[in-house]
Amino acid sequence: MLGAGAWGTALAVSAAPRHALTLWLRDAAQAQALRRDGENRRYLPGVALPPGLQVRDEAPDRLLALAQAHDLVVVATPMAGLRGMLQALRRCPAPVTWLCKGFEAADSGQPQGLLGHEIQAAVAPGLAAGALSGPSFAQEVARGQPTALVAASAHAAVRDALVAAFHGPALRVYANDDLAGVEVGGAVKNVLAIATGLCDGLQLGLNARAALVTRGLAEMTRLGVALGARPDTFMGLSGLGDLVLTATGDLSRNRKVGLLMAQGRTLQQAVDSLGHVAEGVYCARTVVERAGRLGVDMPIARAVVALLDGQLQPGQAVTTLMGREPAAEQG
């Protein structure tokens, strides 16, 4: 497991009792703190690390050697770290998978705004690769609360490796060969959760939230299909499932950004108060730009971008969405 934020740590805690698992951190001081405390106090406080879990902190140029000693590699960094990790792992013989949910940010110096599998195709095309996604708050998985995930890859061997690694008593892992669809769902739900956080923070009501979730699902599906995904994927765990969880669950960092901005905090204040990554903040603009290039209409995502960019105040974002022309529901 390469990366020990909340999610990498939680999945490592979940799988370590059944596997020989190595948790790698780029920061040697933080690795030392994990070994000393038997817990990741910075990112997942209150959860004991299983005794057999190996905590390592090799320099990034030793990552490939570390990966070669394992049957499955899981990159657990935010999207911002994925390209560098895939470049470092491009000759890895084992399946390489990732947990991050987003598009590469528009301001990352990589102007195309790619999904994980598109980055992999560009920088490490020889890998057998895939993603693990679905509705899952790290704290609940770490506590062993029942959760269902989806293992997505074009390669059956990668799907099987993810299922074998993570399927367990409290974690059901389903398989899906539609990696593009699974990745679009995981990325777009973060942007939509900012919108529902805003809606709930402004106390617009339950009707409004249901409207945002439903019309947001339509936006997500339109973009996914334009990017080559299957429509039915968006009715599954990484689409509807993760959208419902993230848009309504108060453990969501993306939802919190919307809630805090509705209370009058600036974007910077909201982001600083999280202490964790909120991927929707970084990929909302990319979502809208890619949708625009494909001729896909995404009014909710556009309103989120206008809010994050300071072009609209929270109340104006609502007026803009409600003031659009009447439209057919399908289309």
Ligand SMILES: NC(=O)c1ccc[n+]([C@@H]2O[C@H](COP(=O)([O-])OP(=O)(O)OC[C@H]3O[C@@H](n4cnc5c(N)ncnc54)[C@H](O)[C@@H]3O)[C@@H](O)[C@H]2O)c1
């Ligand atoms: N937390 C969850 O409940 C959850 C669940 C499912 C998916 N995810 C996704 O997993 C990804 C990671 O989320 P998280 O909650 O663990 O984030 P986090 O904010 O808790 O931790 C991020 C971790 O990544 C490390 N990191 C940042 N940039 C890095 C880089 N370039 N190289 C190596 N390490 C780097 C940080 O030091 C930190 O340890 C995100 O894309 C998130 O959307 C999170």
Ligand SMILES: O=P(O)(O)OC[C@H](O)CO
């Ligand atoms: O806390 P969030 O908003 O990053 O969401 C975490 C997970 O992606 C939920 O599935």
